[in-house]
Structures are given as C-alpha cells and as structure tokens.
Amino acid sequence: MPERVIPGRSGGLIPWGAADALWAGLTTGSAVPTASAVFTCSPADAGVGYVLLGGRVVATVKASGGQWSVAETEVRRAAAELNAVEMDCLDLVRIGPFRGAPKKECNETMLLHWRQRVTRELQRLGESERAVRREGGRASHLAGIDWRRILVEQTRDGTARTWWLPRAVVRLLDAAEHAETQWLQAARTRHGNRAVTEPPLQARAADGRQTTSSDCGAASLRPYNGELQGQLYSALSRKPDTSRKVAGWTCAVCRTAPAAVLDHCHEHGYVRAPVCHSCNTRERPDHLYSNDIRVASHYTHLFDTHTADWLRHWHRCPGCRARTTLPLPHLAAWTAHVACRSLRPTHRDPRGSRARKPCGVLRVSWTGSQNAPGSCLLTVAVDFCPSGTHRVLTQIAYREAAQRFGTWLAETAPAVAAAAGPDRLDGLPARFRPVVADTSGEGLALF
Template identity: 90%
Template sequence: MSERVIPGRTGGLISLGAADALWAGLTTGSAVPTVSAVFTCSPADARVGYVLLGGRVVVTVKASGGQWSVAEIEVRRAAAELNAVEVDCQDLVRIGPFGGAPKKECNETTLLRWRRRITGELQELGEPERAERREGGRASHLAGIDWRRILVEQTRGRTARTWLLPRAVVRLLDAAAYAETQWLQAARTRQGSTAVTEPPLQARAADGRQTTSPDCGAAPLRPYNGELQGHLYSALSRKPGTSRKVAGWTCAICRTAPAAVLDHCHEHGYVRAPVCHSCNTQERPDHLYSNDIRVASRYTRLFDTHTADWLRHWHRCPGCRARTTLPLPHLAAWTAHIACRSLRPTHRDARSSRARKPCGVLRVSWTGSQNAPGSCLLTVAVDFCPSGEHRVLAQVPYREAAKRFGTWLAETAPAVAAAAGPDRLDGLPARIRPVIADTTGEGLALF
C-alpha cells in the first residue's frame, strides 16, 4: 500500500513512498505519461543523492532514523514543469536502433545515454527470462516518464525495426540528461573543494535540516552568437574539449534546450551552429538512398511556419550563403514541397465528403551532383497513391531549382537573402564536397 501524503507539510521532507504517491497524483492528467514508482523503481536510486523527474534533478537526503527522503516542494515543482509540456504525437523523432553506434556500457545509476538504455531494453524484450528477472518484472522508467506508452515502432521488411518518440518527450529527456550532467559536475566540484561554503539556494525541511538545491553549481547556458562561424567541422571535431564547449551553449535553433552536437553542412564542410539532438534530427533530410529522400511532414515547419529561422541557420554555412542556395538534399526537399506544391494532386478524404487531402507521400531523387549542375536533375514523384495513377510530378534541372529558390528566398526572408550572394566567394574551396548521406542518424553529426 502506498503511503499517504501528509497535508500541510509543503516544503518539508517526505518519505520516498509518499513522494511516489504525490508524483502519481500530480501528473495524472499530464500529456506525458508517467509511472507511479519514480523514486523506488530503476533507474532511480536514492542512495546516489538525487532522482530525475522530467527535466529536473530532485535531491534525496538521509533524514533522521536513516530513512531516505525528498523535499516535497521539489516534487511539486517537477510535476508542474512536466504538466506544462505539450505533446504532438504526430511529430516523431527516431531514437534507434543505430547500427553504426559503438557499443558502450550503460551506467545503471544514471540517465546518461538514455537512447542506449531504451535500445538495450527493447532488444531485451526478446528474452522473456531476462526481462522477468529485471526489477522483479517491474518496468523501469526514464526521469519518471513511462516511455513505453508513447513509443512508436515501425517495421520495414521482416527484421528492420525503427523506434520513435514524440519530439517533446525527446527534448524533455535530453534536458534531463543535461541537468544530470550539470548536477554531477557540481557535486564533484563540491567534493574536491576544501573550503566549506553554504550553498546559495537551499530547501529547509520542517525539522530544520537543509538539502542542497539541484540548481546549485550548475553553469548557466550561454546563447550562441556565431563564435564558430567559418570553422570547418573536420577540424573542430578532432579538437580536444570541443564537445564540452558545445554543451555550454543553448541550441541555436530552438534557443531553449542545451546544445549537444555541431550541425554542419555536409557539402561544404562548414559548421553551422551548435544544436540540440531534437533540432538536429528535425533538420536532417530523410534519406531513402544516397540520392533519394522522402519529403516528411516536418518540412511544413522548415519551409512554412518557421522559415526565416531555418533559412538563417542553413546560411550560417559560408558555402550555401555565398551561392544563395541550400545543400542538395535540402534544395530537393524545398523543390518538392514548395516549387511543385501546385502539381501535387488531391484525393477525396474518406472521412468527409467535401474535404480533400494531398495524394500519397512526396519523394524526390536526383541524378548527378551539385559539382556538375548542368547535368544534375531533380525528379519529384508521389509514392503510395491511393488510386495508383500518379507517379512522376515534375523533373526540374538543378540550375532552375536553385534559381527558383533564390527568388523565393528574396521574397520570404529578405534579411537572409541580403546577407547572401556571389560577392562573398572569397575563401571557399574551389571544388565543394560531394553529398554525404547520413542514413544511420549517428556518426557524422555526433562527437
């Protein structure tokens, strides 16, 4: 039987059982599904000094009598933050499996590398005996989130599987991993210091005991202001300390989550900006093959609702900015989504007699490369047409696509267009690099 929360003790210490019940009650209506045993179920371990709830670190203390406890006010704050998260179940991010990722041991006492933890547990589901022995049959959670209830599994063929989670949940887990990293670094700093100082932020329990705030010692994130402009990714990725420096910035796109990777132009090799995992996934083209991409629904955001921000981000690459264009995969997606929008047929929606919906799924492929623009041709086609009648919609030469994009750029984002142009070709490589298809989702963009 779970313990009842004692009323009138907000801000005081409560037992782990009471904290479990409090968390479950406060997050009942949350868009992010949670579990009830957040303090007593893996990977939570009160003995390490903290538990992750959403994107917040909640400190655990050993109260009188040797009982582990937490500050009730911190549980309430974490629940309020989680309840404020809005989830779009159609906006999904691939989280695995990634065949090219090196295998590393997963530390069971931390949330770090949560993607590897999910992949490992899902692969373990095929071994019933091991799964049943784990936690006595109780499902583990991540930062109090019941990720299994919102996990989407897609299967291609008989064996290929892909796992996806809503983008809002991915950002929440990334924030939790960052908060944990900062807390652990601050804890090591406090342990290594000989000076005894009183923490700047404290939560005082009802019996007079004090607990260190999870925000204590965490370095604030700084906004990205173009410090890496003009740098080559190949040089920065080999430079010691780069990943630690990147983690100190906020994402240059969403400006809220901590940065985790350096997004870079795979054609010209220049760094664009430090971004979070979620934005890096959203920006990456959906390669079917090295010269073939699926035009996903997220391109509506990239080219419609948040156009200026994304164009400014892509043109952080000196090569794309000087040539007033986009990398070939992105230009191909733009051509299919914007330039050929009027060519896409519609079909009657079965759910409504008057409504119509776009035909099938857009796909664009190309022959040749941007190195030989005269022979590069983009082919826009429709897959999965309900009637089977629509195939190729248009064939657009590369130079025509680039010209159309330049015209559209000047109308849509004049400030971005004004900063671009052929007068800024100094210092660019004489021969730009071929397209590198990032088909695994890891490796090329991660440290």
C-alpha cells in the same frame, strides 16, 4: 501500501514511498504519461543523491535515522513543470537505431544517455523473457516518464525497425540529461574528489534533519552568437573541449533547449551552430537511399511555419551562403515540397468530406552530383497513391531548382537572401572543401 503525505508538510522532507505516491497523484492529468514508482524503480537510484523528474533534478538526502528522503516542494515543482508541457502525438522524432550508434553499456546510475538506453532495451525484445519484464517485474521509466506508453515503432521493408517518440518528450528528456550533467559537474567541482553520492549542498531543516538543495549553481546557458563561424567540423570535432563548449550554449535554432551537438553542412564540411537533439533530428533528411528521400510532414515546419529560422541556420555554412542554395538533399526536399506543390494531385476524402487530401507520399531522388550541376537531375514522384495512377510528377535540373530557390528565398527571407552570394560575404573561405565529391558513386552518401 504507500505512505500518506502529511498535510501541512509541503516544506519538509518525505520518504520515498510518499514521494512516489505524490508524483503519481500530481501528474495524473499530464499530457506526458508518467510512471508510478520514480524513486524506487530503474533507472532511479535515489541513493546517489538525486532523481530526475521531467527536466528537473530533485536531490535526495539521508536523514539521521538512515532513511532516505526528498523535499516535498521539489517533487511538487517538478510535477507542475511537467503538467505544463503540451504534447502533439503526431509530431514524432526518430530516436533510433542509427548507424554508428554506440553499443557500449552505460552506467545507469549516472548519466542516462537515454537514447542509447532506450534503443538497447528495445533491441532486446524477443530475445528472452527478461526483455519483456525488467528485473523484479518493475516498470522502466526515464526521468519519471513512462516512455513505453508513447513509443511508436515503424517497420520498413518488413525488416528494419525504427522507434519514435513525440518531440515534446524528446526535448524533455534532452533537458533532463543536460540538467543531470550540470548537476554532476557542479557537485564534483564543489566537493573535489569526493563521491557525488554525497549530498552536494546541505542545510538543516526545521526538525534538525539534513536536506539537500537541487539548485547546485548549474552553469547558465548562453546564446550562440557565431563563435564557431567558418570553422571546419572535421577539425573542431577532434578538440577535447568541444563537447563542454557545446553544452554551454542554447540551441541556435529553437533558442530554448540546451545545445547537445554541433550541426554541420555535410556538403562543405563547415560548422553551422550548436543545436539540441530535437532540432538536429528535425533537420535530418528522411533518406530511403543515399540519393532518395521521402518528403515527410516535418518539412512543413522547415519550409512553411519556421522558414526564416531554418534558412538562417542553413546559411551559416559559408559554402551554401556563397552559392545561395542548400545542400542537395535539402534543396531536393524544397523542390518537391514548395516548387512542385501545385503539381501534387489530390483525392476526395473517403470519409465523405468535401475537402480533398494530397495524394500519397512525396518522394524525390536525384542522379549525378551537386558538384557537376549540369548533369544533376531531380525527379519528384508520388508513392502509395490510392488509385495507383500517379508516379513521376516532374523532373527538374539542379540549376533550375537552385535558381527557383534563390527567387523564393528573396521573397520569403529577404534578410537571409541579402547576405547570400559570393560578392556579399566578408571572410569567405578562399577555397571550399566539399566533403562529398559525387553522390552517384558507391558509398558516397551525403548522410
């Protein structure tokens, strides 16, 4: 039987059982589903000095009697922050598996590395009975979120499985991992070589017991102002302090979430900017093959609703900016989504509505390479047409697509267009260094 929260003790300490009941009760109506035992179920280990609830680090403290407790006010603050999150269940982000993803087991009592952990758990499904049930039959959660209830699994070609979560949840878990990293760094700095399981900040509560503050002076994030402009990703990624610098910036695209990775141009090799995992995933083309992408719904965000932000970000690459274009997969997606919008057939809604729905799913492929634009050809097609009558919509030469994009750019984002072109750039590299010489060869995929 869970312990009752004592009325009027909102500023005091409560045991874990009461904290579990309080969290579950406060987040009942949250758009993001939460777990019911966040202090006592995996991966929570409140004995290390903290528990993640949403994007907040909630510190724990061992009272004089040996019982671990937590400040009730911190649980309430974390619940209020989570309840304020709005979630669109259709705006999904792929979380795995990815090629080259690390397979090494991580210490679940320390950093979550939540994407690898989720992928690892899901890959166990079907292997044994333990994959269906966690140790002791307890439910698994991440930062107090019951991620299994909102996970979407997609299967391609009947074999390859991918897993997706709503973007709002991905941002929340990214923020949780960032907050955890900063908490641990602050604890180590404050206590030197002492174990981080000790409460980092101690203060006496009114009843004489010790309490712990979760505000460990985490380093404040700073906006990105082009500090890495013109640098090659291949050189910068080898520097040992790059990850630490990236974690200190705010995402250069959404400007709200903490940065986690360095986004770079795969054609020219230049760093664009530090971005969060969510923006990095949103920008990634949905490749079917090395020279074939599906033009999914997330391109509406890239080319319609937040166009100027993304165009400015892509043109942080000196190569793309000088040529007033985009990397080949992005230019191909733009051509299908924008330039060929009027060519896409529509069908009457089978539910009887007067509105007409776009036909099937857009796909664009190309032959040749952007480094030989005279022979590069883009082919825009429709897959999964209800009537089965539409296939290839049009074929557009790379040079024509790039010219159309330049015209559209000047109309859509004049400030970005004004800074583009080889005659309008200061500090332009004397020689571009493309990473990919030809996408038509074996093993030369852009991504």
